[in-house]
Amino acid sequence: MALTGLKENALKLILFGGKGGVGKTTCASSTGLYLAKDFKTLLISTDPAHSLSDSLGEVVGSEIKEIKGIKNLSALEISAEKALSKFKIKYKAEIRKILGTSTYLDEEDIDSIFDLPIPGIDEVMGFKTIVDLIEEGKFDKYIVDTAPTGHALRLLTLPELLDDWIKVMAKMRWKYRYMVETFSGKYNPDEGDDFLVEMKKTVNRIEGLLRDDKASEFIAVTIPEDMAILETERLVKNLNKYGLKVKQLVVNNVLELRDCEFCRERSNAQEEYIKQIRRKFSQLKTTIIPLQPREVKGTRALNNFKEFLFQ
Numbered sequence: 662m663a664l665t666g667l668k669e670n671a672l673k674l675i676l677f678g679g680k681g682g683v684g685k686t687t688c689a690s691s692t693g694l695y696l697a698k699d700f701k702t703l704l705i706s707t708d709p710a711h712s713l714s715d716s717l718g719e720v721v722g723s724e725i726k727e728i729k730g731i732k733n734l735s736a737l738e739i740s741a742e743k744a745l746s747k748f749k750i751k752y753k754a755e756i757r758k759i760l761g762t763s764t765y766l767d768e769e770d771i772d773s774i775f776d777l778p779i780p781g782i783d784e785v786m787g788f789k790t791i792v793d794l795i796e797e798g799k800f801d802k803y804i805v806d807t808a809p810t811g812h813a814l815r816l817l818t819l820p821e822l823l824d825d826w827i828k829v830m831a832k833m834r835w836k837y838r839y840m841v842e843t844f845s846g847k848y849n850p851d852e853g854d855d856f857l858v859e860m861k862k863t864v865n866r867i868e869g870l871l872r873d874d875k876a877s878e879f880i881a882v883t884i885p886e887d888m889a890i891l892e893t894e895r896l897v898k899n900l901n902k903y904g905l906k907v908k909q910l911v912v913n914n915v916l917e918l919r920d921c922e923f924c925r926e927r928s929n930a931q932e933e934y935i936k937q938i939r940r941k942f943s944q945l946k947t948t949i950i951p952l953q954p955r956e957v958k959g960t961r962a963l964n965n966f967k968e969f970l971f972q
């Protein structure tokens with residue numbers, strides 16, 4: 662079997678996720694080559710250990726860059742940390758306003774709160790960058806090479822986390838507003854309120870996009886090994902829980918050689934795991950990719966890999 666449906670026009674966002682080293686980046690890059698034949702495609706990495714450059718054999722950075730020699734393919738590495746510091750610079754005044762008007766904190770306290778890490782907000786900001794790009798609409802397809810499982814999951818649960826944070830801030834605002842209204846009879850929303858509304862909209866946009874199964878698809882990548890299968894099970898289960906239904910699974914690094922004792926032994930073990938995968942993920946469409954004799958690096962190797970992925 663092969664991956665299907667990725668050329669549907671409504672499908673904008675395609676995410677590849679799984680354990681470290683199973684082939685996420687390789688799948689994402691090959692899919693980029695495949696889709697770029699018909700669509701303006703942007704390949705995005707959110708893995709802090711970016712490796713699109715290594716995979717494509719061309720330097721990719723924090724600005725969108727066209728990939729040489731491949732028409733319609735561009736790439737971008739998003740740094741969640743950078744996205745967060747941009748966010749903090751942009752909204753510093755608004756956040757300070759909320760804290761300053763709604764609490765009894767002094768300047769110094771506010772500064773220390775402002776520098777506290779909000780769990781996961783850097784990644785939300787990374788994701789916000791993606792949603793902004795999609796809404797800008799310069800590309801037809803956005804392929805995301807995500808960070809290993811834990812990270813990817815955290816990313817997807819973040820809208821909720823951020824939502825809780827917004828609620829706390831909104832509550833503070835509400836009290837402040839109540840006081841102002843009580844004393845002066847009139848309350849004019851300020852930039853603190855605008856900020857909360859904006860953040861809430863961002864959360865809704867991210868959630869809306871991820872949960873729209875016509876517009877986005879998360880493809881799980883695994884290998885026929887025990888640990889990887891267990892991790893894939895958790896990943897698929899959690900994604901489903903967050904309303905992101907996984908439909909397709911890539912099983913990479915499958916050994917096909919059986920002409921030596923060593924290969925037979927490995928291959929037998931893999932066969933058992935592949936049976937297990939078919940049983941455990943019977944609801945998913947599975948694509949098997951053979952182990953290649955060499956690393957899959959550079960456009961030639963990726964083009965070859967692409968044939969297995971899409972046949």
Ligand SMILES: Nc1ncnc2c1ncn2[C@@H]1O[C@H](COP(=O)(O)OP(=O)(O)O)[C@@H](O)[C@H]1O
Binds near residue numbers: 684688712951956
């Ligand atoms: N089917 C395969 N056969 C041989 N090597 C592969 C295969 N798939 C991926 N690789 C290689 O394995 C390494 C890890 O793949 P990568 O896509 O970077 O994994 P991930 O992004 O999940 O960490 C890379 O060096 C890649 O070239």
Ligand SMILES: [Mg+2]
Binds near residue numbers: 687708712
């Ligand atoms: Mg990778």
